Amino acid sequence: MIVRFRGVRGSIPSPGPHTIRYGGNTTCIEVWTDDGELIILDAGTGIFPLSQTLFDKFPLHAHIFNTHSHWDHIQGLPFFIPLFVPNNQVSIYGAYDPITQNGIQEILTEQLQYRFFPIRECELKSQIHYHSLQPAEAVQIGAATVTAVLMNHPVVNFGYRIDCRGKSLFFTGDHEPCYNIYEPEDDEFSMYQTLIDQRNRGIIDGMHGVDMLIADSSYTTAEYPSKKGWGHGTFESCLEMAEQAGVQQLFHTHHEPTRSDDALEAIFKDALSKRKYDLSEVDLASEGLTIEW
Amino acid sequence: MKTCMEPQTEAVSQENIHQRVSAMVESMPPFPQSVLRLMEMTKDFNCSPKDLVEVIECDPVMTMKILKLVNSAFFSLSRDVVSIQHALVYLGMNTVKNLAISIATIDALPHKTISELPMEKFLTHSLGTAFVAQRLAKDCLHIKDVSDYFIAGLLHGFGKMVFIQLEPASYASVLQQTKDKNCSLVQMEVIHIGISYAEVGAMLAQSWQLPTSLVDCIRTHVDCDADSSDMAISVAAASMVATVMQLGINGEVVMDEFPECIQQRLGCDLKMIIEQMQNLPDEVSKIQSMVRG
Numbered sequence: 001m002i003v004r005f006r007g008v009r010g011s012i013p014s015p016g017p018h019t020i021r022y023g024g025n026t027t028c029i030e031v032w033t034d035d036g037e038l039i040i041l042d043a044g045t046g047i048f049p050l051s052q053t054l055f056d057k058f059p060l061h062a063h064i065f066n067t068h069s070h071w072d073h074i075q076g077l078p079f080f081i082p083l084f085v086p087n088n089q090v091s092i093y094g095a096y097d098p099i100t101q102n103g104i105q106e107i108l109t110e111q112l113q114y115r116f117f118p119i120r121e122c123e124l125k126s127q128i129h130y131h132s133l134q135p136a137e138a139v140q141i142g143a144a145t146v147t148a149v150l151m152n153h154p155v156v157n158f159g160y161r162i163d164c165r166g167k168s169l170f171f172t173g174d175h176e177p178c179y180n181i182y183e184p185e186d187d188e189f190s191m192y193q194t195l196i197d198q199r200n201r202g203i204i205d206g207m208h209g210v211d212m213l214i215a216d217s218s219y220t221t222a223e224y225p226s227k228k229g230w231g232h233g234t235f236e237s238c239l240e241m242a243e244q245a246g247v248q249q250l251f252h253t254h255h256e257p258t259r260s261d262d263a264l265e266a267i268f269k270d271a272l273s274k275r276k277y278d279l280s281e282v283d284l285a286s287e288g289l290t291i292e293w
Numbered sequence: 294m295k296t297c298m299e300p301q302t303e304a305v306s307q308e309n310i311h312q313r314v315s316a317m318v319e320s321m322p323p324f325p326q327s328v329l330r331l332m333e334m335t336k337d338f339n340c341s342p343k344d345l346v347e348v349i350e351c352d353p354v355m356t357m358k359i360l361k362l363v364n365s366a367f368f369s370l371s372r373d374v375v376s377i378q379h380a381l382v383y384l385g386m387n388t389v390k391n392l393a394i395s396i397a398t399i400d401a402l403p404h405k406t407i408s409e410l411p412m413e414k415f416l417t418h419s420l421g422t423a424f425v426a427q428r429l430a431k432d433c434l435h436i437k438d439v440s441d442y443f444i445a446g447l448l449h450g451f452g453k454m455v456f457i458q459l460e461p462a463s464y465a466s467v468l469q470q471t472k473d474k475n476c477s478l479v480q481m482e483v484i485h486i487g488i489s490y491a492e493v494g495a496m497l498a499q500s501w502q503l504p505t506s507l508v509d510c511i512r513t514h515v516d517c518d519a520d521s522s523d524m525a526i527s528v529a530a531a532s533m534v535a536t537v538m539q540l541g542i543n544g545e546v547v548m549d550e551f552p553e554c555i556q557q558r559l560g561c562d563l564k565m566i567i568e569q570m571q572n573l574p575d576e577v578s579k580i581q582s583m584v585r586g
Contacts (some may be wrong), residue, residue, distance in 0.1 A: 182343060186343075191440060192378055229339065
């Protein structure tokens with residue numbers, strides 16, 4: 001399996017001299033399975049540089065798994081060049097939206113309205129297949145199985161687990177561990193805590209034992225209180241999740257757009273020095289970083 | 294109480310009623326006070342999840358619609374979601390908030406009301422029943438998680454709201470005759486409309502794919518026996534308590550005592566419960582002011 005980070009930034013692209021080492025593109029992860037299938041996790045702006053490396057593989061069939069529909073995870077989709085070339089196939093997977101009651105196809109259809117983009121969806125030359133997924137639904141792509149796990153974010157967000165020939169990874173998308181909305185003295189506190197424990201256990205089960213966990217670590221523990229409820233994790237919460245799920249390797253991603261490379265390394269070093277969990281392989285995701293195993 | 298033996302004059306076939314009830318489902322409006330309160334609260338992105346839960350769960354329409362959606366095939370969750378807190382744990386604060394707003398916005402249409410059973414009074418009775426059902430489950434039946442008992446109490450008379458929207462004139466006459474003849478409301482409904490509010494409420498709950506325990510409770514609380522569920526017993530008793538204490542209006546005649554099966558299951562009689570519930574009007578008005586803001 002080959003994993004290459006194409007975009008590791010959260011919220012908005014952040015190019016500039018202070019983000020050169022880790023990169024400024026928003027979320028996109030390129031995955032090649034052992035039997036040669038291309039799986040793309042999210043279509044942030046990182047999907048554009050990825051698409052420019054694919055010309056010699058045309059005609060190809062790309063499988064794009066969207067964790068959720070916030071801008072930083074879909075911004076690059078209209079610029080995914082294989083969409084415009086005949087004989088290519090692009091399968092797009094993601095959640096059904098309970099508010100608009102629309103499936104995953106709504107994302108591209110909305111993005112390609114004439115006011116926002118010069119080419120309409122019906123003018124795309126590739127064959128596009130849309131698949132709206134349900135929680136826990138598994139999709140077979142060649143030898144790989146991709147399973148959707150419902151996470152916690154201000155919009156429906158799926159984490160994806162990829163299993164292929166004994167190798168595995170899990171990407172959280174954007175995720176904040178569920179927390180109790182009641183105070184310990186409230187009557188509802190213990191009832192709500194039971195629900196949360198069940199829910200968090202379900203999430204941990206979904207990523208249990210993977211070789212690689214790629215997790216949203218937007219904030220430091222000190223920053224978190226003012227960002228509670230925004231739907232993102234901390235370095236600490238990701239380390240805890242990795243420990244509970246018994247994963248082998250953890251990559252922190254979704255770096256804050258205002259965080260410089262130096263600041264990112266400093267807070268990572270600090271988080272590692274304070275960690276309570278004994279996980280040997282922990283690193284920061286950076287644009288272009290490739291892991292093959 | 295008298296037994297009513299008048300001939301059935303306006304009987305409507307089950308199938309016809311089912312079709313008309315189903316057609317009504319989507320157009321049922323939520324209670325305006327809760328809609329207003331919700332709109333006001335949600336102007337603030339950081340509004341308290343605890344307050345949001347409290348406002349939503351005091352609105353039977355909003356509650357039913359959210360539970361309907363969360364339990365629908367689109368999410369196919371591994372377990373039934375029986376409370377708003379539970380929905381919040383799965384879907385997250387922002388999604389539940391926006392669901393409630395969309396239900397409120399789409400459905401905030403003027404709704405019919407009749408002087409025999411004004412909506413405001415009906416809501417008061419429903420809230421009172423919800424509160425007492427929860428207390429009885431906790432205190433008399435020693436049930437730990439009682440959040441679904443609150444919802445069962447809130448929704449037990451939901452079929453009456455459907456009748457008011459569907460057949461306001463006929464239903465006004467049924468209510469008037471029940472009062473004049475001091476007989477059973479359910480019996481009068483069956484004679485004049487062809488179906489009881491309990492059955493209509495259960496049909497609605499069933500078509501909305503609400504949990505079976507809730508559907509059964511809505512259907513059977515009007516005819517409890519020794520085999521009835523704890524939930525049906527609690528709701529039936531709670532509704533009688535609210536009626537005797539003249540908390541709102543539910544269109545039913547006042548009972549002197551619990552039926553034998555209820556008294557045995559709860560281990561106490563109506564008088565004892567009423568003595569313990571002297572704070573009920575205060576509790577209900579507290580919840581109502583929460584809804585009104």
